[in-house]
Amino acid sequence: MKTKTIVIICFVLTLNNLVAQNNIIKDNLFTANKLSSEKLQTFLKSKIEGTQFIMLGEQHGIKEVGKITNELYNIGVEYGYNTLCIETDPIAAKTIETLFSKPKNSEKSFSELYQKYPYAIPFYNNKNDIELFQNISNHKGKIWGIDQVFMVEFRLVFDYILNNSSNKQLKKAIKPLLIEAKNNYKMAVEDKNYMAPFIFKYTDKLHQKLITLCHSEKEKDILKSLKATKEIYLYNFQKHYYLNNNERAKLMKNNFLNYYKEATLNIKAPKVLFKLGANHVKKGLNNTNVFDISNTVSELAFINGEKSLHIRATGINGLKNMGNPFAPVSVVPFDNTKDLPKEVLENIEGLKEKYLIINTVPLRSITHKLSKEMETLVLKYDILIYIKDCEALEDLETD
Structure with missing residues (x-):
């Protein structure tokens, strides 16, 4: 009888713990159907106030993330934010910043660029982020790009050199390379040949030849970025995944610090909103066992006596754009429920509104009571946003 009583007491205590955990x-x-919801706006303002950096970690390919970024930017303007840092x-x-600096023709110019060089700019070959870029331009904001050159972007880089350099020798050498890069891209898409793009023809010998033609450090830096991106991609193709991700993270940190140092010439502690893949925004070691740009940013904020805010925006279900010229179809359905922690699944069951928002900071005191998956999210991000019935980004059209 005594043993039975102990078992019942243990069961009741366990049940009470589960109820308490669920309650906390x-x-x-809370939930919201619109980003303009007063409760959501008030919550975001309370989180953004007193920060130097906002890091939005996105699920790529869905419309809603761009809209969330736009809302964060609009709120951030009130607190001194004007710079958007993106995964390009x-x-x-x-190129994006320049195109949108002319409001009357920006949308047309953006579409014409896509017509000229399809998929050259990763994650932004779509109609839906035009509103975001135009909004930044309207606020006279800046756009920073801290990632590597995209593997099919050599066309755009060569074009940039031809249009922005006065170095006749370098331009003469680049001109046939642009033609070749355009032909290689066409071949890659038509044949679905992942190895056809010009990136694989950018040899060390060619790199050194072009470097000798440079007249400035700026020209050399552009060419060095092409060499660096080839090395990073090759690590991936050779299955050296840690080296691939670690070298990419180092590049992102260096690119960010270059922008940041220049910005501090005018502002003591410039404020920056980041829009990057969710893995780059994680605090601590990320999924690839790398201390990513997020750690540099959070430590820099600490040094400055400020804070960084880390947000993850993930779709629950819906449609997403693959953003890949080699994909058989551009838009595919997805359902992320199999990858969500049980604590999230319990709270999205029967969800009627568009967004579920979780404030993770108060949950850190009970991480020992959470599932391992939930514990990781709670410790790595400050806010979790789950989005129901996502819409895919719409491709810009080509002839």
Whole structure:
């Protein structure tokens, strides 16, 4: 009888713990059907106030992330934010910034660029982020790109050199390379040949030849970015995944610090909103066992006596754009529920509104009671946003 009583008491205590755990999670989440929801706006403002950096980690290929970024930017403007940092290289970012600096023709110019060089700018070959870029331009904001050159972007980089350099010798050498890169891209898409793009023809011998023609460090830096991206991609193709991700992270940190140092000439502690893949935004070691740009940013904020805010925006289900010229179809359905922690699954069951928002900071005191999957999310991000019935980004059209 005594043993039976102990078993019952243990069961009751376990049940009470589960109820308490579920309640504390419910106490730190809410839902919203629109981003303009007063409750969501008030919550985001309370989180953004007193920060130097906002890092939005996205699921690529869905419309809603761009809209969330736009809302964060609009709120951030009130607190001194005006710079958006994106997952492109500096030339792609500069190209976007320049195109949208002329409001009357920006959308047309953006479409014409895509017509000329399809898929040259990763993640932004779509109609839906035009509103975001135009909004930044309207606020006279800046766009920073800190990633590597995209593997099918050599066309755009060569074009940039031809249009922005006065170095006749370098331009003469680049001109036939642009023609070749355009032909290689066409061949790659038509044959679905992943190894056809010009990146694989950018040899060390060619690189050194072009370097000797440079008149400035800026020209050399552009060419060095092409060499670096080839090395990073080759690590991936050779299955050296740690080296691939670690070298990419180092490049992102260096590119960011170059922008940041220049910005500090005018502002003591410039504020930056980041829009990157969710793995790049994780605090601590990420999924690839790398200390990514997120750690540099969070430590820099700490040094400056400020804070960084890390947000993850993930679709629950819906449609996404693959953003890949080699994909058989551009838009595919997805369902992420199999990858969500049980604590999230319990709270999206029967979800009627578009967004589920979880404030993870208060949950860190009970991480020992959470599933391992939930514990990781709670420790790595400050806010989790789950999105129901996502819409795919719409491709810009080509002839």
